[in-house]
Structure formats: C-alpha cells, structure tokens
Amino acid sequence: MTREDARALDRADPLAPFRDRFALPEGLIYLDGNSLGVLPRAVIPALADTVQRQWGERLIRSWNEGWIDAPQRLGAKIAPLIGAAADEVIVGDTTSTHLFKALVAALRHDPARRTIVSEAGNFPTDLHIAEGAVACVAGTALKVVDRADLAAALDDDTAVLLLTHVHYKTAERFDLADWTARAHAAGALILWDFSHSVGAVPIDVTAAGADMAVGCTYKYLNGGPGAPAFLYVARRLHDALANPVSGWMGHAEPFAFTDAYRPAAGMKRWLVGTPSILAMASLEAALDLWRDIDLTQIAAKSAALFAILAEAGAAAGLPCVSPTDPARRGSHISFRHDHAYEVTQALIARGVIGDFRAPDVLRLGLTPLYLSHEDVWRAGEHLRDVIATEAWRNAAYAERNAVT
Numbered sequence: 001m002t003r004e005d006a007r008a009l010d011r012a013d014p015l016a017p018f019r020d021r022f023a024l025p026e027g028l029i030y031l032d033g034n035s036l037g038v039l040p041r042a043v044i045p046a047l048a049d050t051v052q053r054q055w056g057e058r059l060i061r062s063w064n065e066g067w068i069d070a071p072q073r074l075g076a077k078i079a080p081l082i083g084a085a086a087d088e089v090i091v092g093d094t095t096s097t098h099l100f101k102a103l104v105a106a107l108r109h110d111p112a113r114r115t116i117v118s119e120a121g122n123f124p125t126d127l128h129i130a131e132g133a134v135a136c137v138a139g140t141a142l143k144v145v146d147r148a149d150l151a152a153a154l155d156d157d158t159a160v161l162l163l164t165h166v167h168y169k170t171a172e173r174f175d176l177a178d179w180t181a182r183a184h185a186a187g188a189l190i191l192w193d194f195s196h197s198v199g200a201v202p203i204d205v206t207a208a209g210a211d212m213a214v215g216c217t218y219k220y221l222n223g224g225p226g227a228p229a230f231l232y233v234a235r236r237l238h239d240a241l242a243n244p245v246s247g248w249m250g251h252a253e254p255f256a257f258t259d260a261y262r263p264a265a266g267m268k269r270w271l272v273g274t275p276s277i278l279a280m281a282s283l284e285a286a287l288d289l290w291r292d293i294d295l296t297q298i299a300a301k302s303a304a305l306f307a308i309l310a311e312a313g314a315a316a317g318l319p320c321v322s323p324t325d326p327a328r329r330g331s332h333i334s335f336r337h338d339h340a341y342e343v344t345q346a347l348i349a350r351g352v353i354g355d356f357r358a359p360d361v362l363r364l365g366l367t368p369l370y371l372s373h374e375d376v377w378r379a380g381e382h383l384r385d386v387i388a389t390e391a392w393r394n395a396a397y398a399e400r401n402a403v404t
C-alpha cells in the first residue's frame, strides 16, 4: 500500500463527505474514536440552544417542550443501529447502571435459575457489576469462564449469559445470532453489551432474537464524554422484567406523586431519575448524523482501514491480536508489544492518538466516518518508524497517566 493507493481509496470513498461534519483538530490522526468519539459540529449549536434558549429562557416549561420524552426519543434514534423497534430502546444512566438493572432483573426472572455466565477478560465494569448484582439477589452466583469454555458453562441453572459483542482489547466479535441461540437452547436469557460494536458493525437484535442489550454512546456514536447509555429489551419481555432501581421516572405516573411504586408500561419502567438534559442534547445531535449512514458502508471501509494498519504492523514485526476475518471482529486493531505503553506515547507525541490497554496492547480505533485512508496510511508509517528507530525508548514516554 502506497500513499497514492490510499488517496485513490479516498477518492472512491462514499463516506468521505462525513469528515466535514466533525470538528477534527487540524493535523491530528485520531485513532481513539472507540474510546471517545470526535465532536460532531452539529453538537455545538444544539448545546448552545439547549443552554441559552431552552434552559435560559424557557426554563421549567422546557420539560413539556421535549425534555421529558428525551429518553424515548433518543432510544428511537438508536433503535435502527441495532435492528430494534423504536419502542424497544431507552436512553439514560450509564452502561454500568443499565447492566446492573438488566442483570438483577434477569436473576429475578426465573427463580429456578441462579447463575450469571460471562467471559473472563470481559470489560472490567461488566464483571464488576455482575459481581454486585449476584450480591444483591440471595442464592445467586457469577460464573466467569474462558471464551472457549462458555458453551459448556451454559446449563439449566443459567439465568443469563452476559457477553460483550466486540472485545474491547482484541476486537474479537461474537456471532450475535449463534450465541443468542445457544443461550436460548439452555433456557437462559442473553444480555449483550454493544459498547464496542454499535456504530461500528451492523447489528440486528430482532433477527438474532436477542433478549436484552446495553451500549455506550460516547464511543462510535460520538455523543460526548460520559454521554448517556442505552438499554434494549425485546418487546416480548417488557411486562415480564422489573427494574430493581425503582425510581420515580420509571413510575407509571411520576406526577401523581404517590407513595407506592407502580412500574410504567414499556421501556419507560427502566428509567430511574431525572435525565441529564445537556448530555441528552449533545447525544441527540450526534445521533441525527446516523440517519444518512449505511452501516454496510461503515463495515466495508473499516475493513479497508484495518488492512492498511495490519500491513504496517506486519512490516514493523508487531504481532496483531485482532482476528483477520472482518466478520469476526469490530472496528479496531490491536498489536502486542512488551512496551506498548511507551509505543502509544511515542505515537501520541507525533500526533497519532491511539491508546494502551494493560498489560501489553497498543489499540488503534478505526472510525470510518471521519478517518481517511490516507490518515490511516500515515499512522502506519509513524508506527513503522517508531518501532524501527526505537523512538519509544525515550524515558519521557514511560511516565504513566491516570487514563491510558
């Protein structure tokens, strides 16, 4: 792959026009959109309007002028990205909080089934929250096993199988329909975490028959730092599952101000407290961008960007830990190096932002909406140079930051 080859791919790229919809700093090659997505330009006026007019002028009247329905309205905008119906998704809280609510609900669904099964090396919060959920439901347990042992771990005690669709470190992707069917064959529910796949790969929860899912909106969906997360529950389970965090926003009639809790119908029962409207406003503007996007084009471009870095990594002698088959991975590429932290810092010093995942992984996010093939080609050249010249050995690169 030459620079000219990359430029030719850019000229033929149907997604190239979307780059201008983002406020990407000049000269920066940003390969961390899988951790914090880039600011969409439309967010700036949307937030200004929310602050100045909706809050500043309309004040409390704004709750009846669109604020109170934001969790449902934004859920309906995320639904097409995961193949759900508009009324099967709600937005609010964090991914961690949604995980807790969904796991406790699943544990209480069928008292004969007492176990959460999940994968060793899953994203930390997923396992920490699962530990917290079993501590809240008497007689339940968490079974964490290696990926290779997951199928054998499912049995008639399994209440729910918790899987992260795309692995945050390696980018390995579970087959959505296949693993949903396996959980169902064991009589269990399945709860998917789409944090590293929504907006990165095509998802169809309806075709797969999935029960529940959660996901992050500040990664590939560009909703802003700490943007509210989403929860999907299949309509057939809407009445059967109960939110254990029974707050007033999930009440059937919050403004009846009654003492006793009565859950709302549909997804509204999964709300807890008052939604963060400023965070909702930036997320909504970011989501509106996806109306015009074809996820099969995203997947095709992601594969092309991956190939460019895979070639550069191979030339640099770096072992790639991500699957070679695009259908079996998400939209990032990870390399192993004993000094991956220092390599990451050396790249950042050159304006190529990726990240480090302990203990030895350099992770580079590939976001087709705002990266060009030439950007990624240039990143590959920097990577080869940093390895070949051992530029990473500079002592300044070994100093650890709190967020890596």
Ligand SMILES: *Cc1c(COP(=O)(O)O)cnc(C)c1O
Pocket (backbone or CB within 6 Å): 094, 095, 096, 097, 123, 125, 126, 164, 168, 193, 195, 196, 216, 229
């Ligand atoms: C990013 C990510 C999260 C984030 O959870 P928060 O509650 O937003 O901090 C959770 N799970 C997975 C798999 C992730 O990749």
